[in-house]
Amino acid sequence: MAWTFELVHGPLGRPIGGLAWDGSGMLFSDIDNSVILRWDPRAYSVAPARKYTNRTNGIAFGANGVLYGCQSGSRRIVRFMPDGSATVPATRVAGKVHNNPYFLTVDRHERVWFSDPNHSALAVGPGPQRFPPLGHQSVLRLARGPRTDWHLERMTFDTSAPAGVAVSPDQKTLYVAESNNQRGGVRELRAYPIEDDGTLGAHIVLHTFGSDRRGIHRGAEGLCVDTEGNIIACAGWQRSGPGPLVYVFSPAGAVLETHAVPADLPLNCAFGDDRLGSLYVTTAAGHLFRIQSIGRNGYMPYP
Amino acid sequence: MEFDMAAPGFEKIVSGEMKLEIIAPDAQVSEGPVWNKRTGEFYWVSIIGNTLWKWKPGVGREVVMRPSYKADGMTFDRQGRLVVAGWAWRRVWRMELDGTIKTLCSHYDGEKLNTPNDIVVKSDGSIYFTDPPGALNSVEMHGEDVQRYLDYCGVFRISPEGRTTLVIKDMVYPNGLAFSPDESLLYVNDTREFLIRVFDVRADGSLAHGRLFHKITGTDEGMPDGLKVDSEGNVYCTGPGGIHVISPSGAWLGRLKVPAHVNNMGWGDDDWRSLFIACDTAVFRVRLGIPGTPTW
Numbered sequence: 352m353a354w355t356f357e358l359v360h361g362p363l364g365r366p367i368g369g370l371a372w373d374g375s376g377m378l379f380s381d382i383d384n385s386v387i388l389r390w391d392p393r394a395y396s397v398a399p400a401r402k403y404t405n406r407t408n409g410i411a412f413g414a415n416g417v418l419y420g421c422q423s424g425s426r427r428i429v430r431f432m433p434d435g436s437a438t439v440p441a442t443r444v445a446g447k448v449h450n451n452p453y454f455l456t457v458d459r460h461e462r463v464w465f466s467d468p469n470h471s472a473l474a475v476g477p478g479p480q481r482f483p484p485l486g487h488q489s490v491l492r493l494a495r496g497p498r499t500d501w502h503l504e505r506m507t508f509d510t511s512a513p514a515g516v517a518v519s520p521d522q523k524t525l526y527v528a529e530s531n532n533q534r535g536g537v538r539e540l541r542a543y544p545i546e547d548d549g550t551l552g553a554h555i556v557l558h559t560f561g562s563d564r565r566g567i568h569r570g571a572e573g574l575c576v577d578t579e580g581n582i583i584a585c586a587g588w589q590r591s592g593p594g595p596l597v598y599v600f601s602p603a604g605a606v607l608e609t610h611a612v613p614a615d616l617p618l619n620c621a622f623g624d625d626r627l628g629s630l631y632v633t634t635a636a637g638h639l640f641r642i643q644s645i646g647r648n649g650y651m652p653y654p
Numbered sequence: 655m656e657f658d659m660a661a662p663g664f665e666k667i668v669s670g671e672m673k674l675e676i677i678a679p680d681a682q683v684s685e686g687p688v689w690n691k692r693t694g695e696f697y698w699v700s701i702i703g704n705t706l707w708k709w710k711p712g713v714g715r716e717v718v719m720r721p722s723y724k725a726d727g728m729t730f731d732r733q734g735r736l737v738v739a740g741w742a743w744r745r746v747w748r749m750e751l752d753g754t755i756k757t758l759c760s761h762y763d764g765e766k767l768n769t770p771n772d773i774v775v776k777s778d779g780s781i782y783f784t785d786p787p788g789a790l791n792s793v794e795m796h797g798e799d800v801q802r803y804l805d806y807c808g809v810f811r812i813s814p815e816g817r818t819t820l821v822i823k824d825m826v827y828p829n830g831l832a833f834s835p836d837e838s839l840l841y842v843n844d845t846r847e848f849l850i851r852v853f854d855v856r857a858d859g860s861l862a863h864g865r866l867f868h869k870i871t872g873t874d875e876g877m878p879d880g881l882k883v884d885s886e887g888n889v890y891c892t893g894p895g896g897i898h899v900i901s902p903s904g905a906w907l908g909r910l911k912v913p914a915h916v917n918n919m920g921w922g923d924d925d926w927r928s929l930f931i932a933c934d935t936a937v938f939r940v941r942l943g944i945p946g947t948p949t950w
Contacts, residue, residue, distance in 0.1 A: 403802035405791050426793045429800060437801035442793050478792025481683070481934065 354597075354610045354642040356632070360390055360397050362614070363637025369410035369454070370573070370621035370631055371418060374654050377623045377631050378418070379639055382408050385424070387431075390639060392624060401431055406473060409454035409573075409619075412653040413461045421452035421465055426479045428452055428463055428493055440501035444491055448482035449503065452491075454573055454619070458518045459652045463493040464506065464525060466513035490516060490527055506551050507543070512536065515574035515619070517582060518545070519602065520650040525551060526582050530570030534562065538570030540584060540600065557604030560586060568592030573619030573633075577647040581607060585617035585632060597632060599647070614638045622649020655940055656911040663901060664908040667888070667943045674912070677709055677930065677937040683795070684932035686728035686738070687880075688949055689922030696922050697736065698932055699725045701795050711923075719749070724795055727772030727830075727880075727918065732779060732950045739770035742789035742797035746770050746781065746812065759783075759818045762810065765803040772830050772880065772918070775950055776837055779814035780859050782821070784828040784842065809842060811859055821861045825851065830881030830891065830918065834902070835947055841867060843878035843891050850881065850891055850900070868900045872909075880918025885926070885945045892916045897931070912938070921946025 360379075361367065369380035369387070377390045378400055387407065389400035406424030410431075413419055418431040426449060427442045442448055451473055455465035469484040490507040507513065512531035518524070525543045532538065538560035544552035560570040571586040580602045587596040595617050599608040616635035623631050624641075627649035632640040655672040659665065678684065682702040689696055695708045699722050706719040724742030731737050736749040737758075744767050745760035758781065760767060769789035774782050786807040790800045809822035809831065822828060827846040833839065833855070840861060843850045850868045853861035870878050872894030879892040887902035896912035897919060914933035922928045926945040931938040 403787070403790070425791045425800075431801075435801060435803075436799040438798065439796050439800055448793050478788060478795060482793065 352646065354630075354645060356613050356640040356642055358638060359392075359395075359631075359641050360388075360639040361637040362634070365637050366618055366635045367633035367637050367639055368408035368573075368619055369420065370619050370623075370633060371410040371412055372621060372623035372627065372631075372649075372651065372654075373412065373418075377621070377639075378410060379631075379633060380404070380408050380410055380420075381637070382406050382423070387418075387420075392641075404431075409452065409465065411455055411457045411463075412651075413457045413463070414653060416654065419455060419457055419463050421455050423451040423453065423470060423473050424479070426451055426482070428455065428465060440493055441503045444485070444503040444505055447485055448479075449491060450484050450488060453513070454515050456516050456518055457653060459522050461495070464516050464518065465491055465493070466510075466516055466527070467491050468512060468514070488512060490525070509554070514570070514572050515584065517574040517576050519576060519580050520578060521580070524602070526557075526574055526576070527554070528571035528574055528584065528586075530560075530572065530586075532567050532569050534567060536567075536570075538568070540571050540574075540582065540604070542602070542604075555604075557582070557600055558598070558606070561592070563591070566591035569616075571598070572617065573621075575621050576650045577622070578650045579647070580650075581647065583620050583630065583647075585612070585620050587612075587617070589615045595634075597630070610642075612640070614640075622651065627651065658895075658909050658911065660906045660908040661901070663888075664899065665943075667884075667899060668908070668910065669943065672940055672942070674931075675939045677939050678707065678715065679936050681933060681936050683917065683934050684937045685726045685880075685917050687918055687920035687922075687930040687932040687937065688728045688730060688736075689920060689926075689930070690730060690734070690736075691924075691948065691950075692734050694924065696930055697728060698920075698930070698937055699728065701726065701741070724789060724797060726770070726789075727783070729773050729775050730950045731775045731781070732777070734950070737773055737775055737781060739773040739783050741769045741771060742792075742795060744769055744789075744797060744799070746773065746783055758816065759810065759812055762804065762808070762818060762820065766799070768802055768804055768807060769797075771828075774831055774833060776833060776855075776859070777950075778859070781812040782809060782831060782840065783812075784809050784831055786827045786829055786845065788827075809861075813859065819860075821859075822853070822864065824864075829879055832881050832883045832889070832947070834883060834887055835885055841881055841883065841889055843870070843881045845878050848878060848893075850878065850889065868904045868906070870894070870898060871906075872898075876916060879916070880920075880932070882919055882921065882929075883947050884921075884942075885947055888944065890919060890929070892918065897929075910940070914938075921949065 874895035
């Protein structure tokens with residue numbers, strides 16, 4: 352079935368990254384403008400939902416209406432609270448300030464899994480830059496400790512360019528897009544088993560993005576999952592390879608569907624609308640597309 | 655201590671014998687350097703260390719307050735009370751003579767302030783402070799609420815009666831501020847714009863005729879942050895490579911080269927001829943040729 356990409360907002364001329372469905376509207380991150388906007392499908396209009404986000408990219412809801420955000424300009428995860436305030440749970444992993452959080456997902460235990468590549472040029476002002484970057488670029492996890500305080504843990508030890516992350520509906524698998532778009536770089540969609548003790552086991556590769564004489568086939572960026580556990584991923588570009596695409600992978604890595612995106616550099620995807628039956632797709636040039644009734648329904652633990 | 659001479663007049667301030675003395679070696683981002691003339695003690699804060707310190711020559715240092723709630727700029731008022739730009743605590747507060755803490759301003763027009771950064775007290779007891787959003791974006795130096803609410807970075811005045819008014823609204827990132835010795839002018843630097851503006855101070859405490867005073871230049875590490883004025887009206891402003899000194903007419907006289915990232919400085923010792931320099935890594939002291947403007 353061919354998808355109809357409906358341009359509901361943009362292009363802004365700058366990236367739209369994070370996406371989070373709030374139950375009746377789609378929140379999306381206008382990163383460079385440090386604002387989270389909200390698309391209301393009923394009113395067919397966009398309004399600011401949160402200002403002064405300091406380059407927040409990935410966003411996702413946790414319990415009680417808390418919106419988690421990857422505040423890349425401040426090198427931390429923030430909790431955007433329903434009363435309009437914003438709080439900081441934890442900023443150090445093994446005693447060190449981490450890099451620039453990029454995309455995140457919240458699991459059913461309200462643990463926040465996020466990719467933490469080093470994009471230090473994007474941190475804002477000297478405050479965040481006082482601290483050197485970590486010696487690694489990993490997936491980190493924020494969780495409440497035994498006394499309800501928050502702590503950060505390093506979860507992957509074999510990534511160097513993590514991007515999109517998603518957790519399977521049964522909470523047993525973490526999907527990670529490892530996307531180094533340099534020649535010779537690793538570009539894989541990986542599945543890490545989440546062990547009973549909370550650590551990650553050895554990953555399997557669901558898909559490898561290649562390269563040829565034309566150049567690199569751009570790896571995956573944002574990910575999301577449907578109720579059956581299939582993984583939806585944005586990848587590709589016009590420069591080389593199969594072009595900008597939305598992929599649907601089975602949990603075993605079979606390519607179930609691909610759909611050409613009518614704009615370059617797709618960045619992120621998330622389900623929204625009634626019964627989470629529509630897919631929203633963003634791009635680096637700031638398109639917000641919607642594809643209605645894709646025949647799948649999204650999985651999200653919150654709201 | 656090294657320096658760059660740019661124009662005549664600087665030799666009255668610097669000399670080849672100047673020595674940079676370490677007052678605190680492990681500063682963890684020091685700020686708020688101010689001299690208490692009543693007790694002969696030097697006060698400063700460590701922002702990451704979350705501690706308000708004092709130091710007495712020949713005695714050493716001790717903790718005044720911990721946590722200091724990530725406080726920033728500090729000065730004394732005419733009653734000898736420490737008046738503090740509370741930065742990550744999002745308020746201006748005062749330490750009363752009995753040690754209790756009194757909040758002087760935390761909101762404006764019903765909205766929470768950004769993060770009060772630096773502060774000065776005029777002879778009539780009014781307080782002027784800058785309110786850029788720095789602590790909202792600084793990892794490891796944040797407070798409880800990091801959401802920004804105000805759509806501008808203001809300079810505010812708290813009247814002697816305690817009423818707060820917005821006196822500058824059109825700067826991008828106002829930071830350091832100080833009066834000229836006769837209090838007819840207020841200098842305010844802008845961290846983002848890399849410049850110092852000067853305003854006429856009216857009798858009612860409002861400001862007028864804001865204009866460019868000096869553009870900070872240089873490619874070394876550093877930026878406009880702290881700003882102070884000496885007793886002859888020369889303006890000292892942090893900038894690339896250390897502390898830039900500008901004559902009252904706006905001419906660049908030269909700079910003191912500081913081997914660390916400088917956040918702020920303050921005058922001290924009984925003759926006001928010492929400059930205490932608050933850096934990320936340490937607090938230094940250096941003796942200069944012209945006394946500074948005394949703090950109350």
